[in-house]
Amino acid sequence: MTNSVAIQPEPAPIQACTICRDVQNFDLLIEDMETELGEAWGDLSYADARVFLGQPDADSLEFIAVAMDEDDEVNINLIADMIKTAIARNIKVIVIAEEVSPMVLHQLLKLGAAEFVPYPLPEGALHDAIERLRVPPPSEAEASAPISKLKPTGDREGVVLPVHGLAGGVGATNFAVNLAWELASMPDAKAPRVCLLDFDLQAGAVSTYTESMDSESFMQALLSHDDKLHVLTAPAEMLPLDLVTPEDIERIIEVARTNFDYVVIDMPSTVVQWTETVLHASHVYFTLIELDMRSAQNALRLLRALKAEELPHEKLRFMLNRAPKFTDLAG
Structure with missing residues (x-):
């Protein structure tokens, strides 16, 4: 008769950790972590995370998920230190945020949160x-x-042409791109310099380029298309529209305006705090509509809002991007 001892398999290494003040405040996060990783994840408090991230056991981590709400903003320095420690050890960082201010979120993303x-x-x-x-x-x-090869000149007085869709699907981005391309392709002896700024932050970090914005850094951030059209793209990730301030937007437009003959801006369909900044800087403000009730209602709302705030509503140019067949557009 031989004795046999049941060999217990070693537990699988922890692949990820949530880090938060109290994980019970984020019950949906618990469910999703269990769905994605099964038992191969753990939860740490801020104090425990500081210790754990400095130990060899942390090498098995694929990522950490830092969950925070507005009450955690007082611990921003502690959270920032943990993110920097994780990134230094090649551990990816996901920020889970509930009602956190845009400035705090911006700071964490700048530290390298993926x-x-x-x-x-x-x-x-x-x-x-x-x-x-x-x-x-x-x-x-x-x-x-294809990075732009243009050098900053600072000798232009560019025309600023924002494009704002007053309803979803009216073709504002399509119009902005075509407008910029046609301007860049004008058959002049000396073609104008044209810049397209994508300010539709949630459908594409403009803020990444605004911390030390000058002509040189702006030109380096541009992408070039056929050496004619130069584009400042929106971020790949979705960001809050108020992540950038009116001062940031004003700085970008001013640098673009002094280095290009035409500055076309693709605006978000939502009116945000810096829409007024763009309106003041514009020469003509294109608003795209369709022949439907939602476009008409939104056009009236926009006009009323601008008039109520005594903003330059006379700059608006309403454009019908599409019309039904056999429509008489002669007026």
């Missing part, structure tokens, strides 16, 4: 964020984008 997910978590948002973390970085050949 993903931001709002709380309550939209369905599938955590899964999508984790999948993006696992995508290998592109090779140097793939990552090399």
